[in-house]
Amino acid sequence: MKIAILLYDRFTALDAVGPYEVLGRLPEADLTFVGEEKRPYRTDTGRLAITADATLTETPEADILLIPGGPGQSDLMEDGPVHDWIRAIDTTSTWTTTVCTGSLILAATGLLKDRKAVTHWLAMGQLGKYGAVATEERVVFDGKYVTAAGVSAGIDMGLTLAARIAGDQFAEGLQLAIEYDPQPPFDSGSPAKAAPEVVDFLRGRSRHVLK
């Protein structure tokens, strides 16, 4: 099973690495990080670089495509080689997936038109601009298109998808292998649960990142 994870400058690491850690352990997984160039791509913080081991051209097909999010998403909203590649690989994929604002890139290619999708809570208002139907769930399935909410939601998406592909028991084994028994110290992981001042603080900061 070929799995392609798109890299680009200023992506958010956990968006890609959460699903990688799960999907990369599926039976016969053949997972590759891909980019426009074969080089390390630096994340939004600038402090982490993950290597693209193949170019887009070298990766003409995939059973699973994953597009992570991150501030660099804003550089990939215009039609061009990355959109062409996404549309082409989508014709070969069984599952086309995104995490966080990766869904905005996918929506901009036209592939989420009239489809239910989710993104980072700060960017939910943008999905509609590209014809997608914003849906406030952590993991949203619409046919073969699977979108996950912000950053850490990719882990839940990965496990949910793993169960569809390899069965519940295998997915339960993956969850146990990564000891995913979450015990966050606070209950502030969604805007509905966090304190209003915490939500406002992030909304204020996000003006610099999300337009």
Next chain:
Amino acid sequence: MKIAILLYDRFTALDAVGPYEVLGRLPEADLTFVGEEKRPYRTDTGRLAITADATLTETPEADILLIPGGPGQSDLMEDGPVHDWIRAIDTTSTWTTTVCTGSLILAATGLLKDRKAVTHWLAMGQLGKYGAVATEERVVFDGKYVTAAGVSAGIDMGLTLAARIAGDQFAEGLQLAIEYDPQPPFDSGSPAKAAPEVVDFLRGRSRHVLK
């Protein structure tokens, strides 16, 4: 605040990237991935490479040291340059932290002697060999030594530590920023919760990885 994350061949990506995603967003965080050599280090699956931007020698001090786990941990259990570096940097650190089997490396340096610590559930039996006191909690604090259980536990550790460093409200903001409102599809994230056949399956497979 200087944060150093150790890389080595065959580490587990999420062990490092979970805490990175949280701690790297602390105020004035100056986070660096470090390795014996300045080069990309490949994970346990072989499919992901993260670049070490500095050598151990170039990194003589850190406020936070993080040691991830992974199968490559078994190559770092003998005394040598990495142990020397860990012991040296520990004399400068405010917090010395590990995720998963990273605690075995730290224990092997002698720094966890008689201290409470945790590791991946499949490796808990090994902590005692190095004088640490195996403690079945997701995140274990013993003075400045903070150890987290398997792989995904590093996210909980990162948030808990962020709260100690920058206060609860800031940590709640980090949790909301990464939308960490976990909704795993199964309740199989610990050996006490997973089905016995799932636990047995992983115990069988682990013989190849964990001695």
